[in-house]
Amino acid sequence: MINAFLVFNGQGQPRLTKFYTQLDTQIKQRLISEIFTLVSNRPPGSCNFLPLPPLLAPPANADPQQHNDVPSLVTYRHYATLYFIVISTSTESPLALIDLIQVYVEALDRLFENVCELDLIFNFETLHATLGEMIVGGVVVETNLDRIVAGVKAQGTVAKRPVNEGRGSGGAGGFASAVGAGLGMGGMVWHGR
Amino acid sequence: MYGCSPLPTCAQPADAGCPRFEKSLYDLIRGLRNHKGSEKEYIQSCLKECRSEIRSQDMDVKATALLKLCYLEMLGHDMSWASFHVLEVMASQRYHQKRVGYLAAVQSFRSDTDVLMMATNLLKKDLAASLPIIMSLPIGALPHIVTPSLSMSLLGDLLPRLTHSHSAIRKKTVVTLYRLALVYPEALRAAWPKIKERLMDPDEDPSVTAAIVNVFATLTPLEPRLVRKLLPPLTNLIRTTPAMSLLYECINGIIQGGILGDASDFSAREEIASLLKYVALLAFNKIVATHPFLVAEQEDVILECIDSEDITIRIKALDLVQGMVSSDNLISIVGRLMRQLKAASPSAELNSLDDSEQDSSDEANVDPKRRSKPQEPLIPLPEDYTIDVIGRILKMCSQNNYANIVDFDWYIDVLTQLVRIAPTPPPQEVESDSATSISKLAAEISERIGNELRNVAVKVKAVRPAAVRAAELIISRLTIETSITRPALNGALKPVAWVVGEYASLLASADDALRNLQDLLPRIRDPEILATCLQAVLKLFAYVAGNDQIPWTPERKSMVSLLMARVIHVIEKFVSHPYLEVQERAVEFVELLKLTAEAAAGQTPSTAELHQDPPLLLTQAIPSLFAGWELNSVAQGAQYNVPIPDGLDLDEPIHPDLPRLLAQADSLSLPDQSEDEFAAYYHQKPPITSISSTEPAINKLGEAPEYTGSYQQHAAEESYLDPDTIARRKAERMERYRDDPFYIPPEPIRSSTPIHNILQKENGPDLDIDSIPIMQLDLGPTGTPSSTPKPIAAKPKPRQRIVVAADETLSTSLPNRASGTSTPRSYDSDPTLSRPSTAATRKAKQQSLLQVDSSHLESLSLDASESAAALERQQREEAEMQQALREVQRLRLEMQRANERIMVAQAKGVTAEGVVVASKPKKKKKDDKEKRVKVGESEGVEGKVKKKKKKKAVESQKAEGSGTGSGTGSGTGTGEGASEPAAVGVVKKKRSGKAKRLVQLDDREEAGGSQ
The missing domain is CATH 1.25.40 (Serine Threonine Protein Phosphatase 5, Tetratricopeptide repeat)
Known part of the structure; x- marks a missing residue:
């Protein structure tokens, strides 16, 4: 089961937070900052999996064999200015999670037509809608790109980024190209190979 | 402005073209970006605006404010206060507003959000909507907000969605059902036929099937x-x-x-x-x-x-290594980890400096490959990783009562090294109570290292001297490292001090150890460590001063008096220590020592003509405090096996009139006979336990302890052990091989050198002794070429037969512990501890953040072919349960309705519509029940009420608990008597079981009514 799906940028500012359990706002923020610290200290060429942040670390006397429900896998991908994080239990396939992030980004790319961080900032409702088409209650329900995009579009028109907020300003631009590169490699791509 | 159509034609929240005073989300975000540096103030002002906007009558303003709040929630600003407004927006007629409401609910609702129960009807209505996009809103939101009662009342509305024409809806419904079932397992039973139907349907969309299989895979064991x-x-x-x-x-x-x-x-x-x-x-x-x-x-x-650079990979590899460690690879694995730790430890550079000097003589013995290997890149390891690795090393080594360790000398060296490497918590954090988890862990891990050393000293008698000396070293090093301004925080001090005190006779220099400990005492902050160290000081003193064989000469008298004065001086500072354990010991010891000092001062020293014994207090009383039986390790949980004697009632007072007895005792002097008996029991060793004092015979046989490590191992070890440890090992090795004709010691002690010199002196420089040909002697297979210093390496590694004492325990009923395989570390698997009572608490403790517990489903069985008896019982329970649940539901709905009415009155008809629609078909029943409940609750008159119904009401009230009951002030309202069709499956099977319960309830009700 997927326990949380997070998107934040290189400065640790959240762009999307989705927790599949109920948590206090403060704890959410702590978790995000812990994961951001982990993710931003990765040496180049590392694999796409993070050690567990202190908040999620199992209690010292926990029996590892006892439960499959404990979140024990933190998968991430890095696209230009953004980090995409999935926290899940060990029952999820790690490779499938990497693929899931890729599908999510590709879906956003289709919806926004060459997506950049700015689109995500101003349309976080669409981010939620897209994620809602893919994951329900922590379970992946759809990975077909066409159907995801169709599902989101059925909910209403997707706003374009504001005209006067140019591409050059702020943290805009860039990550679409990374997606494009990913597209060419058949969906089974990961960084640091 | 937006049109009235419920269709999502205008889902654009950033409506820049519309002039209004309120900020849109777009404005908010742009404002955030324009207020770099003063975001906090800006957000506060925005929150203030949102607070007023969200109370607006205009639904658009309300929804926009809510969307802004959601955005701010993502940035870490609580919005739980707005939960009622969330509900309002959820109930909006317009899709895009509704969507904002649902998003806000998902992001902000908690299980304790009290408006949640008011959402039931709204969710029901939206689940029944005709448009798929509206329908999928509650389906998607339910997993986030679900509670048992909510899932119970919504199950019936959700089930039909399993056959919806859109495959996306079907899939989402399956998942949502799963989440409902996690909190309310009965939901699965009701849904199972439909789910099976989906699985069997050959025309079903494969992705839906996949979703079902994915979700319910755990429940359907593979064929x-x-x-x-x-x-x-x-x-x-x-x-x-x-x-x-x-x-x-x-x-x-x-x-x-x-x-x-x-x-x-x-x-x-x-x-x-x-x-x-x-x-x-x-x-x-x-x-x-x-x-x-x-x-x-x-x-x-x-x-x-x-050795990978990537910490994630390292940790995974470590997990793995832990599982595959054996006595053959333990040393190499631990060696790798130690090198890693040492390379990253802050003292690494310092040590590597003198490393090169000290090792120069040893260079010849060292494998050249090892030397030429480039130094590990200095990666600063995160502290928690270091702690984790140390923990794993200890675990690997101590597994199965040290089964994997062949060379305990090596282990002691590793432990000594670990004490130095282990991160010490920064002092300021320990002083304040708000020590972070890391510094706590750091203190814990060094204590664990110390504990290992203590365990080895206690359990492995063969290496006890070495362990004690290692402890001595650690203490002397700590004395050097710390000062008054740099307090001793190392957690290892506690067990190490214990070892030094307990085995004082094995110390190299008990005087030095005593002095070091005395120096350390004032620098210790942790009271528990302090208490142990105080004890150790007195034990050492007893050993140093308490020898009755040495004659009581004037020198000895003054020496002992001085020593006592010093000890008293040090301990006296703790007489008023706030920690009781420390205070008590300090007071006791000081008084004892003062008495002894008096006795010593009064005892005139023996002269040439008059022999005087040293004071008995010094030579007999104090040492006897500590020299009882030898202490052995006791299995964890052995206490549980102590049988409770028959007739022992711990609750019974010792004596009915204890105070009087105590008062009497003050004036009473008892004969001392019983004390002598006790002393005899305590001090005289019964012959059976004599094994504890004699070493295992095998250890006495071999004069010199057999050396087991190879030279390769040495070279590897030297890369992670500190130079002083290496030097000590080298000295030991030299000592061991001094009489070994095959061992050529390094240059300085080379015995041939003097002869060489003498020969040269006698015969003049023209004699070249080295040119004299030496016949090559081939001694065959028995001879070892004396030039190679590796005869031992060539031998197959002999296993050092070291007896590791097993933990002592009492009962034989638990074979695994009686056989001594359990170490203190196997606490978790201890059978006595996994009792049902503790199992529950353990589970609760292990519930991790973010975790969704699926264990409720484990007990649920969908298997139809169960034994008849079990089935019947189950059905009976089910029937009872369902009846009760229906009542609960009815009451809850009544309360909810009442609440909604109040809300409606406050918030002018926002939810009114939905309420009316839902209640229409049950009008008749409602009136009936309304009257009844009104009578029952508001006036407390019971006579008119139908007994049974009322009883159920009470029961359900109880069952529901205070959670629902508290929110309502009135009992009026409608009832929804008919329950979901799915839930009625097996009702009313057995009535007889019911009857008994009703009688009980009767009493309860009367009690309640009389209040």
Whole structure:
């Protein structure tokens, strides 16, 4: 089961937070900052999996064999200015999670037509809608790109980024190209190979 | 402005073209971006605006404010106060507003959000909506906000969605059902026929089937025949596929399915990419539990991973290594880890400096490859990782009562080294109570290291002297490192001090140890360490001063008096220590020592003509405090096995009139006879336990302890042990081989050198002794060429037969502990501890953040072919349960309705519409019940009420608990008597069981009524 799906940028500012359990706002923020610290200290060429942040670390006397429900896998991908994080239990396939992030980004790319961080900032409702088409209650329900995009579009028109907020300003631009590169490699791509 | 159509034609929240005073989300975000540096103030002002806007009558303003709040929530600003407004927006007629409401609910509702129960009708209505996009809003939101009562009342509305024409809706419904079932397992039973139907439907969208299988895989154990069918194609794929990822998935499938029959081609995974390294390790981790030998074949690759730069990979590899450690590879594995730790420890550079000097003489012995190997790159390891690694080293070594350790000298060296490497908590954090978890962990880990050293000293008698000396070293080093301004915080001090005190006779210099401990005492902050150290000081004093063999000369008298004065001086500072344990010991010891000092001062020293004994207090009383039986390690939980004597009632007061008795005792002097008996029992050793004092015979046989390590091992060890440890080892080695004719000691002691010199002096410089030809002697297989210093390395590694004492325990009823295999560390698997009562608390403790607990479903069985008795019982329970639940539901709805009415009155008809629609069909029943409840609750008159119904009401009230009951002030309202069709499946089977319960309830009700 997927326990949380997070998107934040290189400065640790959240762009999307989705927790599949109920948590206090403060704890959410702590978790995000812990994961951001982990993710931003990765040496180049590392694999796409993070050690567990202190908040999620199992209690010292926990029996590892006892439960499959404990979140024990933190998968991430890095696209230009953004980090995409999935926290899940060990029952999820790690490779499938990497693929899931890729599908999510590709879906956003289709919806926004060459997506950049700015689109995500101003349309976080669409981010939620897209994620809602893919994951329900922590379970992946759809990975077909066409159907995801169709599902989101059925909910209403997707706003374009504001005209006067140019591409050059702020943290805009860039990550679409990374997606494009990913597209060419058949969906089974990961960084640091 | 937006049109009135409920269709999502205008879902654009950033409506820049519309002039209004309120900020849109777009404005908010742009404002945030324009207020760099003063975001806090800006957000506060925005929150203020939102607070007023959200109370607006205009639904658009309300929804926009809510959307802004959601955005701010993402940035860390609580919005739980707005939960009622969330509900209002959820009830909006317009899709885009509704969507904002649902999003806000998902993001901000908690299980304790009290408006949640008011949402039931709204959710019901939206679930029944005709438009798929509206319908999927509650379906998607339910997993986030679900509670048992909510899932119970919504189950009936959700089930029809399993047959919806859109496959997306069906899929989402399946998942939502799963989440409902997690909190309310009965939901699954009701939904199962429909789910099965979906699974059987040949026209079903494969992705829906996949979702069902995915979600409910745990509940439908694979058919064994399927396994056999699957294995050949899977292994075929593994052999042939070029795609690494597919390879992994196949292998993973095999492992997770538990169908690892033949040892398939696992070596294929040796080609490792950085990502696949991780997943391969994951896979290995799963295999290692069942097929350790397969993994052991890949040891090299895995050990490589331990040195990876990537911490994630390292940790996974460590997990793995822990499972495959054995006595053969333990030393090399721990060596690797130690090198890693040492390279990253702050003192690394300092040590490597004198490393080169000290080792120069040893260079010849060292494997050149090792030396030429480039130094590990200095990666600063995170502290928690360091702690984790140390913990793992200790665990690996101490597993199964030290089964894997062949060389305890090595282990003691490793422990000594670890004490130095272990991170010490920064002092300021310990002083304040708000010590972070890391510094707590750091203190814990060094205490664990110390505990290991203590365990070795206690359990392994053969190396006890070495362990005690190591403890001595640690203490002297700590004395040097710390000062008054740099307090001693190392957690290892406590057990180490205990070792030094307990085995004082084995110390190299008890005087030095005593002095060091005395110096350390004022620098210790942790009271528990302090208490142990105080005890150790007195034990050492007793050993140093309490010898009754040495004559009581004037020198000795003054020496002892001085020593006592010093000890008293040090301990006296703690007489008023706030920590009781410390205070008590300090007071006792000071008084005792003062008495002894008096006695010593009064005892005139013996002269040449008059022999005087040293004061008995010094030589007999104080040492006897500590010299009882030898202490052995006791198995954890052995206390549980102490049988409670018959007739022992711990609750019974010792004496009915204890105070009087105590008062009497003050004026009473008792004969001392009983004390003598006690002393005799305590001090005289029964002959049976004599094993504890005699060393195992095997250890006495070998004059010199057999050396087990090889030279290669030495070289490796030297790369992680500190120079002083190495020097000590070298000295020991030299000592050991002094009489060994095959061992050529290094230059300075070379015995031939003097002769060489003498010869040269006698015969003049023209005699070249080295040119005299020496006949090559071939002594055959028995002779060892004396020039090679490695005869020992060539031997097969002899196992040092060291007796590791088992933990003592009482009962034989628990064979695994009686046999001594359990170490204190196996606490978790201790059978006495996994009692039902503790199991529950343990589970609760282990509930992790973010975790969704699925264990409720484990007990639920959907199997129809159960034994008849169980089935009947189950049905009976079910029937009772469902009846009760229906009542609960009815009451809850009544209360909810009442609440909603109040709300409606406050918030002018926002939810009114939905309420009316839902209640229409049950009008008649409602009136009936309304009257009844009104009578019952508001006036407390019971006579008119139908007994049974009322009873149920009370019961359900109880069952529902205070959670629902508290929110309502009135009992009026409508009832929804009819329950969901799905829930009625097996009702009213058995009435007889019911009757008894009703009688009980009767009483309860009367009690309640009289209040």
